[in-house]
Amino acid sequence: MTVLELRQVTKAFPLRLLRKRRGLKAKDGSTSVQAVKQVDLALHRGETLGLVGESGSGKSTLARLIMKLETLSSGQILLGGQSIHGHHMKDLQVYKSVQLVLQDSASSLHPRMLVKEVLAEPMRNFGAKRPPEIRALSVQLMRAVGLDESFLDKLPHQLSGGQKQRVCIARAMAVRPEVIIFDESLASLDPLSQSSIVSMLQQIQRQQELSYLFITHDLALARQLCDRIAVMYQGEIVETFSEWEEGKLKHPYTRALFATLEEHMDESSVENAEMELPYELVKS
Incomplete structure (x- = not known):
């Protein structure tokens, strides 16, 4: 069953804004x-779909479009077969069904809010009113992400990087979403913390049939976690695949990524290796 579908999704930014932000100039007078060009993508229930590409390829813009943090230029985004834009679906319905976990867990958590307050806030926003109900669900969430109940009374500065990210994941789960988007969420963690959280996410997914959109530049991590991989290059999805066999890859950029992966990884450390994506594809 498809829970999230993108049809010909396009996002164009006015060049005058990009000139101010990045000093970009148009070569063709446009x-x-x-940033995103006619993207077609489908995420199925209980699936982890990896979105891989270099910095600036449009991955995070795509996440922001799904979360309605950016407006579509054209195309459709469907949640459960229903458009999330216009009058079809209220914002709160979208935010309850789709949650986002960012890379920087430290800036995602209010420094003066206890963990129990961090978790209670979204619950109250989406209907949980009684303190006993909120407390019970908070304890369940802590256990689900591998943290003791005592962490509910801690402040963010008392947590390690991995523990902060677990709290962010628990907060995303607090409203019982159908989809969680991870935007480079594990990139700043050490390999041991990454591996531990990956195992935790897989267990949660099996128990709750959650769907994950996993945005990453770490090909080894994507290979470990994802059921399918969508490769994004210059704003477009150039290839989607589920088997990591070089002979089955069609697009030159995907083959370049695969070659880089094989060059930089020793077979004995596949799950822990991380490397940079090739920024330029030489056209033959």
């Missing part, structure tokens, strides 16, 4: 730059 007045806008397409």
Whole structure:
């Protein structure tokens, strides 16, 4: 069953804004730059779909479009077969069904809020009113992400990087979403913390049939966690695949990524290796 579907999704930014932010100039006289170009993508129930690509390829813009933090230029985004834009679906319905976990867990948590307050806030926003109900669910969430109940009374500065990210994941789960988007959520963690959280996410997914959209530049991590991989290059999805066999890869950029993966990884450390994506694809 498809829970999230993107149809011909496009996002263009006015060039005048990008000139101010990044000093970009148009070579062809155009007045806008397409960050996302006619993307078609489907995420199924209980699936982990990896979105891989270099910095600036449009991955995070795509996540922001799904979360309605950016407006579509054209195309459709469907949640459970229903458009999330226009009058079809209220924002709160979208935010309850789709949650986002960012890379920087430290800035995602209010420094003066106890963990129990961090978890209680979204619950109250989406209907949980009684303190006993909120407390019971908070304890369940802590256990689900591998933290003791005592962490509910801690402040963010008392937590390690991995523990902060677990709290962010628990907060995302607090409203019982159908989809969680991870935007480079494990990138700043050490390999041991990454491996531990990956195992935790897989267990939670099996228990709750959650769907994950996993945005990453770490190909080894994507290979370990994801059921399918969508490769994004210059704003487009150039290939989607589920088997890591070089002979079955069609697009030159995907083959370049695969070659880089094989070059930089020793067979004995596949799950812990991380490397940079090739930023330029030489056209033959």
